Amino acid sequence: MNTATGSDDPRDYMRDQGFENYTEADHATWSILAKRQRELLQGRIADQFLEGLDHLGIGDEGIPDFRVMNQRLKAATGWEVVAVPGLIPDLAFFRMLANRQFPAGFWIRKPEQLDYIEEPDIFHDVFGHVPLIMQPIYADYLESYGKAGLVAAEHGALKYLARLYWYTVEFSLAQTPDGMRIVGAGIASSPGETIFALESPSPNRVAFDLGRVMRTLYRIDDYQETYFVLDGVEAWPSLDIDRLIPLWKELEGQGEIKPGEIQPEDRVLTQGDGSYHRSKSKSAA
Numbered sequence: 001m002n003t004a005t006g007s008d009d010p011r012d013y014m015r016d017q018g019f020e021n022y023t024e025a026d027h028a029t030w031s032i033l034a035k036r037q038r039e040l041l042q043g044r045i046a047d048q049f050l051e052g053l054d055h056l057g058i059g060d061e062g063i064p065d066f067r068v069m070n071q072r073l074k075a076a077t078g079w080e081v082v083a084v085p086g087l088i089p090d091l092a093f094f095r096m097l098a099n100r101q102f103p104a105g106f107w108i109r110k111p112e113q114l115d116y117i118e119e120p121d122i123f124h125d126v127f128g129h130v131p132l133i134m135q136p137i138y139a140d141y142l143e144s145y146g147k148a149g150l151v152a153a154e155h156g157a158l159k160y161l162a163r164l165y166w167y168t169v170e171f172s173l174a175q176t177p178d179g180m181r182i183v184g185a186g187i188a189s190s191p192g193e194t195i196f197a198l199e200s201p202s203p204n205r206v207a208f209d210l211g212r213v214m215r216t217l218y219r220i221d222d223y224q225e226t227y228f229v230l231d232g233v234e235a236w237p238s239l240d241i242d243r244l245i246p247l248w249k250e251l252e253g254q255g256e257i258k259p260g261e262i263q264p265e266d267r268v269l270t271q272g273d274g275s276y277h278r279s280k281s282k283s284a285a
């Protein structure tokens with residue numbers, strides 16, 4: 001439906017990072033982005049993210065060597081980052097999560113794509129995701145996403161879990177006592193979307209609702225038209241399989257919701273004015 005088709009076996013995608021192959025320009029791209037995002041994210045992202053980033057020790061010194069970074073990550077939560085060529089199919093992806101392995105593309109965006117890139121690169125996969133995986137609570141939660149993904153596949157419900165993953169792990173916001181904060185990695189790795197998600201009048205910001213989110217289509221190639229807002233940085237939805245299975249059954253009878261659409265039942269925090277115009281030719285998954 002969205003990403004990639006092919007083998008569901010994670011081993012078919014695992015690569016050596018090829019650390020020696022990066023150019024000076026590649027390292028410079030990482031450093032510019034890391035420095036920019038570390039500053040921009042102050043006061044905009046969950047504290048847990050900045051804490052994890054500090055402990056991980058990846059910074060402005062160029063692209064991290066996975067062999068070195070994984071020592072810290074393993075010691076903190078037992079996870080490791082594994083290099084892959086790019087997007088991998090949903091099932092292979094969830095299998096890796098279930099195994100506490102996080103897939104990361106090994107290539108980096110071009111200088112003209114600093115603000116936003118349509119496909120996950122190493123900056124997104126590592127800088128965007130790994131800081132939170134340094135936190136034990138989040139690390140366990142992400143593993144349970146993988147496990148739920150395997151069950152979803154058996155029930156023909158992978159699309160529901162993929163949408164949930166999208167609107168939480170990748171693109172969620174959260175209410176905190178200090179105000180609205182970014183949680184999603186897809187926002188955290190994009191300087192453009194960091195500002196857009198919190199400050200633009202264009203997108204909708206809607207209180208998170210599990211069934212509603214699983215019905216909602218998403219687009220991977222542009223800023224989101226709707227962000228779902230958690231009730232706290234750690235208020236992730238329960239992935240209790242015994243509750244998800246009946247919910248998936250129920251959802252089968254209900255329609256899909258377009259990315260920018262508002263529903264009568266929504267608790268709308270900000271109604272977007274849609275002033276950011278995107279290309280009309282792109283489709284939602």
Ligand SMILES: C[C@H](O)[C@H](O)[C@H]1CNc2nc(N)[nH]c(=O)c2N1
Pocket residue numbers: 002003084086087088089090093103104105120161162163165166
């Ligand atoms: C779960 C979900 O569908 C999600 O989009 C997956 C798909 N495949 C992926 N593949 C890679 N390499 N990285 C990712 O973040 C994802 N995300």
Ligand SMILES: N[C@@H](Cc1ccccc1)C(=O)O
Pocket residue numbers: 115116117118119120121123124170185186189190220
């Ligand atoms: N848009 C993100 C990358 C990304 C693409 C697709 C899915 C998730 C993240 C960035 O610029 O960093």
Ligand SMILES: [Fe+2]
Pocket residue numbers: 120124125128129170185186
């Ligand atoms: Fe991601």
